[in-house]
Amino acid sequence: MRQPRALKVKVYDAGLLHYRESWCLQHRVFNQVWQQGLESALIICRHYPVVTLGRRASRENILLSDDQLRVQGIELHVVDRGGDVTYHGPGQLTVYPIFNLNLLRRDVHFFLRQLEEAAIDTLSDFNVRACRLPGLTGAWVDNQKIASIGIAVRHWITYHGLSINIQESDVDNFYLIRPCGMDIEVTALERKLREPIFIEDVKPRILEHFKKIFVLEYEDDLAADHQPRNRIRQQEVMG
Amino acid sequence: MIKVGLPELGEGIEKATISYWYFQEGEKVAEKDDLVELATDKATFNLPSPAAGVVSQIFFHEGDTVNVGEILAMIDEG
Numbered sequence: 001m002r003q004p005r006a007l008k009v010k011v012y013d014a015g016l017l018h019y020r021e022s023w024c025l026q027h028r029v030f031n032q033v034w035q036q037g038l039e040s041a042l043i044i045c046r047h048y049p050v051v052t053l054g055r056r057a058s059r060e061n062i063l064l065s066d067d068q069l070r071v072q073g074i075e076l077h078v079v080d081r082g083g084d085v086t087y088h089g090p091g092q093l094t095v096y097p098i099f100n101l102n103l104l105r106r107d108v109h110f111f112l113r114q115l116e117e118a119a120i121d122t123l124s125d126f127n128v129r130a131c132r133l134p135g136l137t138g139a140w141v142d143n144q145k146i147a148s149i150g151i152a153v154r155h156w157i158t159y160h161g162l163s164i165n166i167q168e169s170d171v172d173n174f175y176l177i178r179p180c181g182m183d184i185e186v187t188a189l190e191r192k193l194r195e196p197i198f199i200e201d202v203k204p205r206i207l208e209h210f211k212k213i214f215v216l217e218y219e220d221d222l223a224a225d226h227q228p229r230n231r232i233r234q235q236e237v238m239g
Numbered sequence: 240m241i242k243v244g245l246p247e248l249g250e251g252i253e254k255a256t257i258s259y260w261y262f263q264e265g266e267k268v269a270e271k272d273d274l275v276e277l278a279t280d281k282a283t284f285n286l287p288s289p290a291a292g293v294v295s296q297i298f299f300h301e302g303d304t305v306n307v308g309e310i311l312a313m314i315d316e317g
Contacts, residue, residue, distance in 0.1 A: 055258050055278045082282035108282050109249030137281040154273065154285040 006217035007040050007103055011207065014045035016090055019077050022047060026159050029098050033157050039103065042210065042218075043096040044203060047088035049170075050075040051177055054083035054150050061085040061178040074176070081160035083137075083150035084181035087174050091167030091188065093202055095210070101156040104214065108153055112137055114213050115162045119147035121209040122164065122202065128192045138180075139164075144187035145179060166190065166202055241290045241314040243274065245305050248284055254306050255279050262294045268314065275311060292316040 014025060022045055032038040051062055051074055062069070062076070062085060069076055074087075088094060095118075101111060116132055119139040123130045123146065130139040130146055139147035147164045165171065165188035174186040190197050210216060245255060255277040262268050274288040288294075295315040299305055 055276075055283050056280075080276070080283055082278055082280065107249035108279065108284060109251050111249070112281055150281050152283040152285075155271075155287065 004215050006215050007099065008219060009099075009216045010038060010041045010219045012041060012043040012045075013203075014043055016046045016048065018048050019050040019052065019075055019088070022094075022096070023077070023079070026096050026098065030154070030157060030159050033098050033100055034155055040100050040216075041098040042207075042216075043098070044206065045094055045096075046090045046092060046199065047094060048075070049073060049087070049089045049173060050077060051085060051087050052076075052081075053078045053085050054081045056082065056181070057084045058181065061181045062176070063178070064176050069176075072176075074173070079160070081150040081152045083148075084179075085177045086148050086150065086163070086179060087170070087177055088163060089170035089173055091170035091190075091199070092163045092165050093199060093206060094161065094163040095206060096161040097158055097210070097214075099158045099214065101153070101158060106156055108151075111158060112149060112151065115149050115151075116147070117213050118206065118209045119149075119162060119164050121213070122206045123147075123189060125205045126189055126193060126197070126202075128189060136180075141187055141192055144185040146187050146189065146192075148179070164189070164202070164206070166197055166199055240295065241292070241316060242310045243286070243289060243312045243314060244310050245277070245307050246286070247307055248277075248279065248282075252279055252307070254304050255284065256304050257299050257301050257311070258283065259301060260297060262288075264294055264297050266294050268292060268294055277305075286311075288314060290314050290316055 029041045120130045130141045133140050151160045168188050168190040258278040259276040261273045268288045270291045271287045273285045275286050277284045292314040296313040
């Protein structure tokens with residue numbers, strides 16, 4: 001049987017970013033895919049603490065005032081992805097696939113399921129068994145949410161994406177909001193393993209699973225040739 | 240007149256909510272301009288105009304839920 005041609009993907013290992021920076025990067029890369037001949041791209045990054053409100057969000061699902069958020073050093077942004085409210089922090093890995101679905105499969109539902117699979121398979125590498133819950137997008141462990149998904153599609157090119165909670169330090173900040181507008185519990189890989197996890201150990205696993213699930217060919221193959229800790233440190237110094 | 244319908248967004252997605260009209264009735268639109276933003280549970284989807292012309296009719300308001308195949312608007316190429 002003939003194998004599908006791999007989608008060529010440029011990887012941006014962007015380190016630790018303020019949300020505005022990651023949004024500008026997404027916007028720039030989206031335009032490269034849409035109008036400048038780049039086949040597809042993938043941004044992998046972490047964020048300084050930020051709460052984002054998707055198209056279905058209600059301000060009531062943020063349990064603090066704007067001033068209280070500011071005092072705690074948490075940014076607030078209204079964004080054009082699907083879904084309700086979510087939190088991003090430095091202990092998460094966020095992946096923004098800027099994929100041209102015209103070259104994959106023009107199916108938003110299928111794309112969301114593939115993102116879930118990437119999260120579940122990555123966590124499985126660390127012996128954490130995550131799963132889907134019927135009707136609830138994301139990945140879950142023991143009915144606690146460990147990976148969140150919210151996307152946007154324009155010209156059949158995707159943006160926004162997937163966040164996986166890795167380090168325990170961020171979990172408490174989820175209780176500043178009602179994640180996804182629901183009363184749910186949130187967990188992280190570290191909490192499930194009860195041991196420290198380096199973000200940089202997770203990054204190549206996510207990239208590898210994206211590669212398999214979506215059938216990708218990375219232009220800059222970070223999964224094979226990875227010098228991640230230095231990159232993150234450099235970003236932190238620059239930040 | 241060109242009909243703008245809600246396309247199939249994916250297997251199992253039968254409806255979407257209109258979250259934002261980029262144009263109002265009577266306004267000129269270019270081909271491939273974002274015409275309307277639709278939202279499903281976890282995704283937004285920008286539907287481009289299929290042709291250049293004037294948005295002559297809009298049949299649903301922001302916040303309305305529409306089914307796949309329903310006509311959202313008409314574009315007058317004239």
